[in-house]
Amino acid sequence: MANQLSLEEVQHVARLARLELAEAEQRQMTEQLNAILGYMEKLNELDTGAIEPMTHAAPITNVFREDRRQPSLARELALANAPDSDGANFVVPKVI
Amino acid sequence: MIAAIPTLSIGGIRKLLLAGEVSVTEVVRSLLERIEALNPKLNAFITVLAESALADAKHFDTGERNLSTSPLAGIPLAVKDVLCIQGVRTTCGSKILENYRPPFDATVIARLRQAGAMVLGKTNMDEFAMGSSTENSAFGPVHNPWHLDHVPGGSSGGSAAAVAADLCAGALGSDTGGSIRQPAAFCGVVGLKPTYGRVSRFGLVAFASSLDQIGPITKTVEDAALLLQAIAGHDPADSTAVDRAVPNYTEVLNRPIAGLKLGLPKEYLIEGIDPEVRRAVMDAVQTGRELGAEIVEISLPHTEYGIAAYYIIAPAEASSNLARYDGVKYGYRHPEAADLLEMYQRTRSVGFGAEVKRRIMLGTYSLSAGYYDAYYKKASQVRSLIRDDFLHAFRRCDAILAPAAPHPAFKIGEKAADPLQMYLSDVFTLPASLAGIPGISIPCGISSNGLPIGLQVLGPHFGEPIVLRVAHQLEQALPPLPPKPLH
Numbered sequence: 001m002a003n004q005l006s007l008e009e010v011q012h013v014a015r016l017a018r019l020e021l022a023e024a025e026q027r028q029m030t031e032q033l034n035a036i037l038g039y040m041e042k043l044n045e046l047d048t049g050a051i052e053p054m055t056h057a058a059p060i061t062n063v064f065r066e067d068r069r070q071p072s073l074a075r076e077l078a079l080a081n082a083p084d085s086d087g088a089n090f091v092v093p094k095v096i
Numbered sequence: 097m098i099a100a101i102p103t104l105s106i107g108g109i110r111k112l113l114l115a116g117e118v119s120v121t122e123v124v125r126s127l128l129e130r131i132e133a134l135n136p137k138l139n140a141f142i143t144v145l146a147e148s149a150l151a152d153a154k155h156f157d158t159g160e161r162n163l164s165t166s167p168l169a170g171i172p173l174a175v176k177d178v179l180c181i182q183g184v185r186t187t188c189g190s191k192i193l194e195n196y197r198p199p200f201d202a203t204v205i206a207r208l209r210q211a212g213a214m215v216l217g218k219t220n221m222d223e224f225a226m227g228s229s230t231e232n233s234a235f236g237p238v239h240n241p242w243h244l245d246h247v248p249g250g251s252s253g254g255s256a257a258a259v260a261a262d263l264c265a266g267a268l269g270s271d272t273g274g275s276i277r278q279p280a281a282f283c284g285v286v287g288l289k290p291t292y293g294r295v296s297r298f299g300l301v302a303f304a305s306s307l308d309q310i311g312p313i314t315k316t317v318e319d320a321a322l323l324l325q326a327i328a329g330h331d332p333a334d335s336t337a338v339d340r341a342v343p344n345y346t347e348v349l350n351r352p353i354a355g356l357k358l359g360l361p362k363e364y365l366i367e368g369i370d371p372e373v374r375r376a377v378m379d380a381v382q383t384g385r386e387l388g389a390e391i392v393e394i395s396l397p398h399t400e401y402g403i404a405a406y407y408i409i410a411p412a413e414a415s416s417n418l419a420r421y422d423g424v425k426y427g428y429r430h431p432e433a434a435d436l437l438e439m440y441q442r443t444r445s446v447g448f449g450a451e452v453k454r455r456i457m458l459g460t461y462s463l464s465a466g467y468y469d470a471y472y473k474k475a476s477q478v479r480s481l482i483r484d485d486f487l488h489a490f491r492r493c494d495a496i497l498a499p500a501a502p503h504p505a506f507k508i509g510e511k512a513a514d515p516l517q518m519y520l521s522d523v524f525t526l527p528a529s530l531a532g533i534p535g536i537s538i539p540c541g542i543s544s545n546g547l548p549i550g551l552q553v554l555g556p557h558f559g560e561p562i563v564l565r566v567a568h569q570l571e572q573a574l575p576p577l578p579p580k581p582l583h
Contacts (some may be wrong), residue, residue: 005461017415017460018422019244019453020441035516036458043474046481053476054483055534057306058293059557065337075514077199081426090424093435 005034101126102234102262106171106319109265113163113170116417120153120163122264127172128214131263131369138239140248141256141465142177142215143185161212168326169212176255176266178225179310180299182217188301189223190196190232192421192428192447200297203334204268204310211326215263219254223449223574224418225275225303227251228521231512232451238285239508241580242547246505251281255313256283260580268561270300272307273406274500274525277537280313281500281550284539284577286567287313288320291558294466295324295337296453298330299418304413305336307406307529317538321345324560338405340558349559349568354388358566359493361472363399364524370503375539376549380479384572392493395562396485401478402526405521409530414452415459421447429535454515474499483531490556495566499524500537500550524552536567539577555562 010030014021023096075088084091101109101123112118128146135141146520150195151171151192155161156170163169180186180198212362222232230238230253236392238253240246241261250259253268256279259267269276271289280287295310298448312450313324323344360381385391423429423443430442448456462471468551489496511518528535540551551570555563 009461010457013457013464016454016464018419018437018440018444019448019456020445021453029454032454032463032515033458036407036519037461039516040108040408042404042406043401043478046398046401046478048474048477048481051477051480053473054530058291058329058336058338058464059528060336060338061291065332065462071198073199078425080199081196083423083427083429093239093436093439095431 166212172216174267203296222251227250246423249282282505284548297336298333304410359394363500380540409458411455496554504547
């Protein structure tokens with residue numbers, strides 16, 4: 001955990017997150033993330049080797065329902081908020 | 097008479113309506129007039145639904161809908177703009193959802209309407225509920241009604257300010273790490289975060305799904321009980337909404353608290369807490385003692401690790417949840433992009449604000465290859481320890497009393513440049529969120545410069561009845577806040 005995040009790593013994480021950061025933004029982000037991650041070091045004061053991670057806040061295991069057909073969102077409603085559509089599909093810029 | 101309507105609680109408005117002393121239209125108009133006069137100063141509402149609220153009011157006044165059979169009939173409420181209403185702009189405080197009109201209602205909206213309530217408008221918030229001051233809104237900051245150059249808290253700052261300034265009878269907010277309780281404390285109103293799983297999250301725009309919970313922000317504890325009653329319960333549309341009977345939340349309120357054990361966690365009254373906050377909380381503890389409750393010192397030893405655990409878990413979940421904003425199905429799309437990848441990147445970079453980007457980056461990093469064990473897994477293990485602290489504590493006490501925040505509302509801009517400083521102000525609300533237990537904040541005093549101070553009452557999982565009862569009894573016994581400054 002102790003390592004400092006480099007500018008290159010910040011650029012890599014931005015690519016993973018599909019974010020485009022300007023140069024000044026990248027530098028500021030590197031500084032801020034390092035300050036925040038430095039604070040997270042605090043967790044290493046605790047020996048958690050034998051502790052089960054908490055994965056659910058509610059006492060629920062599996063929730064089942066009948067496997068029955070139900071009406072889904074009408075196509076025109078599903079497309080109503082699309083930035084671009086041809087009336088039947090979402091339209092996007094070329095993929096490759 | 098009509099001028100005084102906005103100051104009334106839900107219970108108070110109901111009495112006038114049932115006695116036939118005012119019409120629902122008069123109630124709605126009185127609040128709309130106040131919104132018109134004060135919202136330009138407060139910026140509490142992003143969208144005001146004057147037309148539909150007046151149309152709903154008419155249904156009651158013409159007798160088309162029965163006023164007496166529904167518990168919230170004729171009550172105008174505000175809802176945080178993170179809750180979907182069919183056909184109504186739902187922005188989440190973000191440019192990326194600036195023009196989004198959901199094709200469905202959130203379950204809580206449907207339930208409020210069924211109970212007879214009407215939605216007066218949608219309130220301002222930190223973008224995607226990420227923030228503690230409501231400064232991170234694409235629609236501008238909200239101002240605290242007690243002191244306009246101070247923040248109202250966040251992220252449900254618009255809802256808290258709207259209730260405090262008498263712009264609505266009550267409101268809904270959402271709480272991921274304190275976003276109901278902390279703004280309620282900063283604005284001198286009541287804010288309840290229910291147990292995780294008590295209220296359906298269907299139609300709540302997701303931030304951190306293992307933590308998000310919807311709850312009421314109101315003028316009185318009784319009102320919080322009334323709203324919770326209307327929204328709580330199982331929902332087939334949200335598999336985390338627990339299938340468990342909903343108790344009657346109002347019938348227990350008047351039961352005295354003599355004989356109850358109230359825990360005082362020593363880790364919450366540490367140095368660094370504002371002396372005026374400490375004094376107000378200790379005065380409330382003394383009030384509890386005078387009401388016959390036994391005060392027991394308890395320990396929640398992992399409290400100090402809450403911030404680090406939360407600010408790993410919540411951004412990790414957020415980075416995953418917010419991957420859906422890609423400019424394809426809804427929301428903003430950047431108009432200039434040569435290909436799909438560039439469209440994603442430009443859309444997200446222009447559409448999201450700085451704090452949201454920061455948390456997406458933090459979450460993407462902590463979940464990326466090689467770091468999962470060191471961050472997300474470690475934080476989830478510490479989360480277990482924090483939950484176990486509470487489970488142990490509730491063997492020794494019925495409810496816990498604690499400050500809601502280490503200080504009263506700070507100035508707009510004061511912490512905006514330092515994200516870590518902002519995170520640290522959540523220290524007293526995060527542990528209950530991580531544990532999934534219910535908590536309420538009620539006003540317990542006022543600082544020397546006229547800003548409210550909040551007391552938290554925490555209870556065990558599904559312990560809303562005891563939380564509400566303790567809060568109500570303390571609320572009745574504590575001196576009321578001084579009159580709000582008029583704006």
